[in-house]
Amino acid sequence: MKIKISNILAVSEIEWYNKKQDLLKNFPLRTQWLIRKNMKALESFAQEFLNFRQELEEQKTKEWFTEGNGKCERTTDEDGNEILKILEDKMDDFTAYNDKLNQQINEIAFEEVEVEVTPIDLDIIVNISDEQQLDFNMDDIDMLSLFEE
Numbered sequence: 001m002k003i004k005i006s007n008i009l010a011v012s013e014i015e016w017y018n019k020k021q022d023l024l025k026n027f028p029l030r031t032q033w034l035i036r037k038n039m040k041a042l043e044s045f046a047q048e049f050l051n052f053r054q055e056l057e058e059q060k061t062k063e064w065f066t067e068g069n070g071k072c073e074r075t076t077d078e079d080g081n082e083i084l085k086i087l088e089d090k091m092d093d094f095t096a097y098n099d100k101l102n103q104q105i106n107e108i109a110f111e112e113v114e115v116e117v118t119p120i121d122l123d124i125i126v127n128i129s130d131e132q133q134l135d136f137n138m139d140d141i142d143m144l145s146l147f148e149e
Helices: 007-019 029-064 088-109 122-131 138-145
Strands: 002-006 072-076 082-086 112-116
Touching: 002 007, 007 029, 007 088, 007 138, 029 088, 029 112, 029 122, 082 088, 122 138
Parallel strands: none
Antiparallel strands: 002 112, 072 082
8 A cells, every 4th residue: 555654754663663673573473574564665765864864964064063164163161071162153144054954854854755565454463462461552553553554
């Protein structure tokens, strides 16, 4: 079946899946396979979004937090650590730059893509979870409900 999912939800799904690996091993092999297959379908564009966002953050750091660029200065924080701090006269420019960048990243984060997934029967998952008294809760069900037909 085809579903529409935002980039940021795909990232959340992959993060959830990676954290729940040990728990998911309690389910039948077929169920594990379907969940894994669906997560693999989301993984490529979720990772691409994360990589893109990271590149933009690195570009911001390079542009604004490079010593000698006239936009920041080396100083010491309250804990005695040396840091680079935006110059007062550049702070408005930095804030505008940062706000615009964050707005554009958020727009991309909520763009939806269509992806082919295999339906999962949540009743099976709930029944097995109850039978085995697994630590599987409504948040987990919500994460998998994306794949319910």
